[in-house]
Amino acid sequence: MTESTDLAFSVISPDADVIEAQALVIGVVKGDNGPELAPSVLDADSADAIEASLEDLGVTGAEDSLQRLPGYGDEGPGLIALAGLGSLPRTGPGRLDALRSAAGSAVRQLIGLDSVALNLPAETLSEVAALAEGAAYGAFFDPGQRTDEEIRSRRPVSDVAIVSGIDREAADEALARALVLGEAVDNARRLVNQAPNDLYPETFADRAVERVSGIDHVTCEILDEKDLEAGGFGGILGVGRGSARTPRLVKVDYNPDNARKSVALVGKGITFDSGGISLKPGASMMTMKCDMGGAAAVLNAVAAAGELELPVRVTGYLCIAENMPSGTATKPNDVLSMRGGKTVEVLNTDAEGRLVMADGLAYASESDPDYLLDVATLTGAQMVALGTRHSAVMGEEELRGRVIEASERAGEQFWPMPLPAHMRGELNTEAADLKNIGAGRNGGMLIAGLFLQEFVGESEGKKIPWAHLDIAGPAYNEGSPYGFVPKNGTGASVSTLVSLIEDLAD
Template identity: 35%
Template sequence: MKITARLSFEEASENTHVFGVYQAADDKSAPLCTHEEFEDILERLAKEDVFKGKKGSVYFVRALDDASPNLLFAGLGKAEEVTGETLRVAGANIAKRLEAEKVKAAGLDLDSFCSKSLKVLGLVDVGHALAQGAQFSDYNFDLYKSEKTKRSLGEISFYVSDRKVMAVLEAGLDRADAENDAVRLARDLSNEPASHLYPEELGRRATKLAKEYGVTCKVLDFKELKKEKMGALVGVGQGSTNLPCLIVMEYKPKKPRKIVALVGKAVTFDSGGISIKPGAGMEEMKHDMSGGADVLAAFLLAAKLKCENHLVCIIPAAENMPDGNAIVPSAVLVARSGKTIEVQNTDAEGRLILADALDYAQDFKPDVIVDVATLTGAVVMALSGVAAGIMGNDDGVMDKFKAAARKTEERFVELPIFQEYIDDIKSKIADIKNIGGEKGAGSQKGGAFLKEFIRKGNKWIHVDIAGTAWASAKIAYQPAHGASGHTVRTLTQFAMDF
């Protein structure tokens, strides 16, 4: 689906027109629209309690003849309460309803979506958010279906009345398009079945993408991992016939401000290893590489947007399988940093592969490191699927990450790493163990484990996306099932702003 900027809604030729409608201050009055010719119909719809302009609502009016356009009214709620997220949801609902009505092309009056009561959103911000929602919602993973999904909706034109505004709007729509490509990439990679996407194949795809985006990429194979003394990554992956690898990508502008390292867990399938998972729902463990998918997508998007920072993207990739060569509970691994790790549960493998990747990332002397992983089920229990957990070791960096999240309006909740959590992962036979002994705070103890591999003085953030990595249609622009792409936009924003 294309979204384009055009001038003068009065000249719109599409057979379906889309308008923004605000809810009245009191629930009894008719909803508000900039087009006075719709006052009667909106008042009637409100009296019949059919459509009042409430947030997330849409109402479609089919034309009685070919000379008149179909109408789609998109409810935005009360103007003073509208945010970018309100508009993303509206954009998704508009696109879905147009598709349901088999509309091929629609003209959207962007001015009708703007109100003087909007707090900080200008017309271009409104257009950008609407485009994001519409495009993010237009997703279906049907790669392996014999019959592909056929879409009716081909284009939505955003009309504005000011030629100067249109030029800026075009740039905003271009960014939304690039963001959609990145989110789609992250979703596609995570949705791939493990039969087709395994560590070596992920390395091949990263190499191909690096060429397309003009960045560098190298893939360390199993022999090179051993040479690098990555005992934790090797240990997790040695139980599979699909051996592990480490993907290393770089983007470097001529005069970089800072060095930002993005590290993403990519367990392309997690059976749990010898500590095997229950069979029910195990097919979803193809999504255990979502952290790697997110950092890859965010890295490429930031490079495309000409980020002024030197970016390093590191993805440890492995399969966690239970064969005769797999590690067992009680095994002791020696990480690249030299720390010894007692493995008490082979299903706590993500932190093991990240330990070596984080150590390797620090060789680039980054100003900040952000790792992203579907690390713990505990974060799902704590935050459900509505937010990701974040932890770190520097308040200033954490504030910058939260500032990036405020811009994207993706949800994150900071969780503490108390000394008690660090003490709980101390091992009696090694330097550290990969799970805590006491119940509770599983997500924070995972963060505490990773913190042990951050060298003194280095700034670091850990993002646990286990609750948000794959969707359940809780947000209108996310798929009803499969990968969500949550965190890609915030990672990109953080990398751009740092």
């Protein structure tokens, strides 16, 4: 179930006498000789007639395309929707990605209908799962604080039937998992979309408690400014010092009795980033409510792990602050004492995310997890390097590879980036143990990763396996919706984190 709607899934046989849905979604593939209708439940005459008219109707089969046709007969769907599948691969992750995207695109674009039947190629359990995940992500609508009743009354599709010959009982687990993932992504998107005068450190902490309430084996602890002061969290306090809204650190812990591994997740939760004293240009502030996307992803990954009852202990650390300029704000050349005792000279207060994350990494390391990951909308350099649809992952080589493999299964795109040892010297300063920016603009994403690496702890004399996920571009979509991705908050990395936790459980 998502906040958008009470979503329900079912699997129906291709041999069903009647498909009771308002719309039947059929796939169109971009073939070598033009668009081709994918196999469907349509009778041969109807299918041939539609296929013969595809080019005349302007149907290309391109990804994210959807054309509507009137239904046929007195019974069954009143609408046929032709969904583009692109050049659908025969096997592999690319095929699942195409199915996931087409299902999400169709459900997203058919907003206003109650029920949809997805008659897209789904002969295996993994293909059914991909369609369900895409539909769960696509069934999203956030009216924000718009008061127009017509807008506020819009509802996404609430009933999705997947047409497949697969055994319905065998699909139950995959469908239930898709609903959990849909809810997690939905919640992360809504948190990112929240206006910063409504979502600030205190209220974000409250929302975290609310999100995990009722999930078995999940507890939530909030550290306020007094706790942070007593605990030596100089990075979080330093970033939040300029705001009237005091910072928080929220620890969300899923600890099942049968846990075989432990994973710590640290999320950047800057509820608004003005840049602080190093003030951003006005145009660059317009999307800075999204700078808590990492913390939103971590919160919902922990919640999903609990709801799926995974045999892994997953502990999330939400590092929450508001970065504002004022007479009390941290200044360039100030030196902060971080959790664990390291000192940092702040030369740019707009490089604040790494400061709160440093405290979180040091704190999470103290619990001696088997794996440690951080997730952050950390650098504009990430978007310069990889654009807006690929996230970056850095860190220990094996864990970095596992993140990439998990992202491929989840339908997200992560790209491996290095942490060059020769660049570490750019963080040296005579005023403290290190400074928070490098010598220039080059390699800014990598410099940030090298900074965070300094705060990863050791276990039995070795660095804890660690990965850094920079999701600055994919976390917030300023363009048009595509596939199952809406405009604004996207919920980036939630499904990858859950897939990784499942992998570690196995």
